[in-house]
Amino acid sequence: MSEYSINILQREMNQTIVKNNVRSDLFGLSSEILHKWYDEMLLIRRFEEKCAQLYGMGKIGGFCHLYNGQEAIATGSVGAITPDDYVITAYRDHGLAISKGLDPRRILAELLGKSTGTTKGKGGSMHLFSREKNFLGGHAIVGGHIPLAAGAAFASKYLDEKRVCLCFMGDGATNIGAFHEALNLASLWKLPVIYIIENNKYGMGTAVDRASAVDALHLKAAAYNMRNQVIEEGHNVLKVYQSVKAAVDHARRTYEPSLLEVQTFRYRGHSMSDPIHGLYRTKEEVEAQKKLDPLTMFAEILTDANLGSDSYFDAAEERIKIIVDECVAFTENSPEPPPEELYTDIYAE
Amino acid sequence: MATKILMPKLSDTMAEGVILKWLKKEGEKVKQGETLVEIESDKADMELEAYDSGVLRKILVHEGGKAGIGAPIGIIAGVNEDIAGLVNETITIPEKPQIKEAANEESKTLLPSLSQPGSPSIATDNHVKASPLAKRLAIENKIELRRISGTGPQGRIIKRDIEPLIDGNKTISAKVPASIIPGGHRDLELSLIRKTIAKRMQESKQTVPHFYVTVEIDMDPAMSFRDQLNTATDSKISFTDILVKAAASTLMHHLNINATYLGNTVRQFGEAHIAVAVALDDGLVTPVLRNCEQKTILQINAELHDLAERARSRKLKPEEYQGATFTISNLGMFGVEDFVAIVNPPEGAILAVGSIVEKPVVRKGQIVIGHTMKVTLSSDHRIIDGAVAARFLQDLKILLENTVSLLL
Amino acid sequence: MPVVSYREALNQAMDEEMARDERVFLMGEEVAQYNGAYKVSQGLLAKYGPKRIIDTPIAEAGFAGIGIGSAMVGLRPIVEFMSWNFSLVAFDQIVNNAAKMLSMSGGNFNVPIVFRGPGGAAHNLAATHSQALESLYAHFPGLKVVMPSNPRDAKGLLKTAIRDNNPVIFIESEVMYGEKGEIPEGEYTIPFGSGEIVREGKDVTIVSWSKILQHIATKAVSRLVEEDISVELIDPRTIRPMDWELIYNSVKKTNRLVIVEEGWPFAGVGAQISHEVSNHCFDFLDAPIERVTQEDVPLPYAHNLEVASLPNIQKVIRAVRKVMYLD
Secondary structure, three states, rough: OOOOHHHHHHHHHHOOOOOOOOOOOOOOOOOOOHHHHHHHHHHHHHHHHHHHHHOOOOOOOOOOOOOOOHHHHHHHOOOOOOOOEEEEEEOOOOOHHHHOOOOOOHHHHHHHHOOOOOOOOOOOHHHHHOOOOOOOOOOOOOOOOOHHHHHHHHHHHHHOOOOEEEEEEHHHHHHHHHHHHHHHHHHHHHHEEEEEEEEEOOOOOOOOHHOOOOHHHHHHHHHHHHHHEEOOOOOOOHHHHHHHHHHHHHHHOOOOOEEEEEOOOOOOOOOOOOOOOOOOOOOOHHHHHHHHHHHHHHHHHHOOOOOOOHHHHHHHHHHHHHHHHHHHHHHHOOOOOOHHHHHHOOOOO | OOOOEEEOOOOOOOEEEEEEOOOOOOOOOOOOOOEEEEEEEOOEEEEEEOOEEEEEEEEEEOOOOOOEOOOEEEEEEEEEEEEEOHHHHHOOOOOOOOOOOOOOOOOOOOOOOHHHHHHOOOOOOOOOOOOHHHHHHHHOOOOOHHOOOOOOOOOEEEEEHHHHHHHEEEEEHHHOOOOOOOOOOOOOOOHHHHHHHHHHHHHHHHHHHEEEEEEEEEEEHHHHHHHHHOOOOOOOOOHHHHHHHHHHHHHHOOOOOOOOEOOOEEEEOOOOOOEEEEEOOEEEEOOOEEOOOOOOHHHHHHHHHHHHEEEEEEOOHHHHHHHHEEEEOOHHHHHHOOOOOOOOOOOOOOEEEEEEEEEEEEOOEEEEEEOOOOOEEEOOOOOHHHHHHHHHHHHHHHHOOOOHHHHO | EEEHHHHHHHHHHOOOHHHHOOOOEEEOOOOOOOOOOOOOOOOHHHHHOOOOOEEEEHHHHHHHHHHHHHHHOOEEEEEEEHHHHHHHHHHHHHHHHHHHHHOOOOOOOOOOOOEEEEOOOOOOOOOOHHHHHHHHHHHOOEEEEEEOOOOHHHHHHHHHHHOOOOOOOEOHHHHOOOOOOEEOOOOOOOOOOEEEEOOOOOEEEEEEEEHHHHHHHHHHHHHHOOOOOOEEEEEOOOEOOOOOHHHHHHHHHHHHEEEEEEOOOOOOHHHHHHHHHHHHHHHHHHOOOOOOOOOOOOOOOOOOHHHHHOOOHHHHHHHHHHHHOOO
């Protein structure tokens, strides 16, 4: 989460949270972190809902791919790394950008093509970047970023840094050539990259079993002699955290990469232009998945651990609403990029 | 707080949507996040969720109805809230930031590329093929393109056709340095050629009683004759070549022009040795083409080329600039329409040739565009009278206007 | 001045730049143990070790992408394609990632990478191993395209390419690797966008580059001299950025332009040069601009057909005589 969001939270934090002994299946995570994670996932959810509304109003153009339902993956994964580590993903990148610490006001500004956006309005929804936060994008060609991730890991090893790179991709990307070439090279050369497949079961509208010869996508790692694991409860932020942490620790120790498959679900269509259900999945399937909402699940876990209550969660909604409203206000008050920007950032000095 | 439900933009290319099914009825409660209505977009059937909680007070567009993006399709409000105002309000649809059509500042230069700065009098370009370089040089040096025959493909005028003319222009002023102050003067030594010309021209004007007859010739036949000739040979036949031939043929029928005054007698020549005036740096020389009455146009062309070149490089032998019976002087390439020349003694006459001018002419009672050329015969009145000169010119004109007779 | 071969010049450039900057490394098929498919990287593995001279499997998209990713976060890779034909497998990585990263990321990430290797035809290599692809890459803003025609330029330009903070497409020529030439003593670089007047002349300008300049254009010029035609021969050295002023000044002097290139005619580099010159030198042209290109067909295998398809001396002489209105 960005410093901006954290500051808001600290301002508004409900003081009556009980911070007593944490359960063992909370992996030694402090209540601060756990609360931060809840707020973060809620922020991602409400942010994406606002994006949907703004897209419907015609204020966001082009493609917009929403993360609703997958929040646990972003929060749990980024929770397992440090700010020095790299994160790179495809075009469903708003949630990960928020987790990695990009200012949500500037993310929204980017989606509306304003000059105050994370990439000066020149990237848009699919191209959020931040060198400062080690967020390597935001990429639109399916699978095109997968070799880049191995490259970032390569550089870390070359320069004797201890960084790892988390590389997120969809289930559809495991069928394209760049995936296979990159995984082979990462395993062959021992590059500290953790590949995380966000398996939400569908490409745009093509189910995994109609696209991949192998259903258990993580097993594709076997072709490359790569450590791999499936996380069946992708809606459980703690389970995600646990698996990603293990992979990260392994990479830091041995430089060996991993392929993780997180089974998850997206509540919206592939992009804003695509139906939530219909030709490729039924409404019932969507409704059934909503019962495994990462937010509700985590709220239950927190409540069980005496770290949450209705009043806490309502207060969280209020906090997040303030942040999202500020994002909208910031964006609406921001200008479009000036025409001269057309010719900047083409060649570096 | 009453809010309008707006037709959402459900795909990047959607312009309007069709209401498929309302999932709530008027008066029903609605919770934020609940699916409200199913809409058909240009790509797929999509659902719209409520952004606010309240009561669905009014449906503005019913099932089967269409609405544009951003148009209101319903109103959600409190159960007793007054919504009359909202129902009647008109909406301004928020614009998606469009990429402005840059460069609507389209080049206003839709002028034909032939437009030239200055010199509208040089109306060369519509019918004349010339390379861009040639056109520019022509304008810069005030040369009329239509007077030039191009040696490029399809008669394109190219650099080498213009360059010699630039040299010609420059030679006239070549000896005038820019540093001369108007009002001042300087003295230049006369060259041999200059001295010779001075003496002979003075002598001619002082002793030969000159008179001048001008005739205007329709040159369209000669022009097409020349074009035809040029398809049959690699050499480039010029108008001067044709003129020399025509003059030679006509002279044979007018020996009284092809003559010289000897005091008590007039000598008439049975051969036409025609001198053609060639401009030099510091004067003029008249190399002689011998026996033109017997030579073909092709031979005349070749010989004239050779003689002119050697004249310019001062390599003429004496017998090559002596012994003419008639002289032709052509200032047409400088845009001169007509002029009078001075008879070259001991010859009886000299023909001054002007440029070919495109102008309206009358043919068969109609005004059409034609090409004409003026020639002026200066004659020695001691042996040639007005009618004699006129008849010569009349026959020359007929010959040039019926060029096929040149082959006889 | 030292005399070295084209491949030695490239080797020296890489060696010097790797000694100068630890972040520079070389990656490609057979570049390390095998000492380079064309021996360009000979001896580098022994000197710098396997960390910096890296053999890759046959996976152009993969290793080009790794190069780009590593360049985004601080390294300065040299990626060798065994031939530029194979770069097409990595085309998405090069044009969608390398070329656009600075722009799409709003200035966050630049990509200081050099892609290099031999391009164009050799002998009897047939259609897919003989392509001249410079116009393809020159089309993309964000890339630079460099094509040295001799050892001196090869070394100076490769050093500049390695130091450039942008992706550079560096196209060499297999058949020139063994050709020798003088290079300056000591440290030197050649800037991009600076062409060379190989030979001064006054009757016609010929613009050509790389192997075709060396093997065809220069020979045609010698023959034309015997026919009393004075040719001004220009080597732009870099296609993007192109030294336009050099070409314009020459055409303004000679009034005639012939472009001799190895690529196919449609949308080739010569088409761009032709447009720019006719735009900027319109009033100085005495004849339409002529191009000598490869024939508009995939290159066949048979020797006689290959020769007929590629530019040759006769075609150049014919083009020159045409713009001079001889014949």
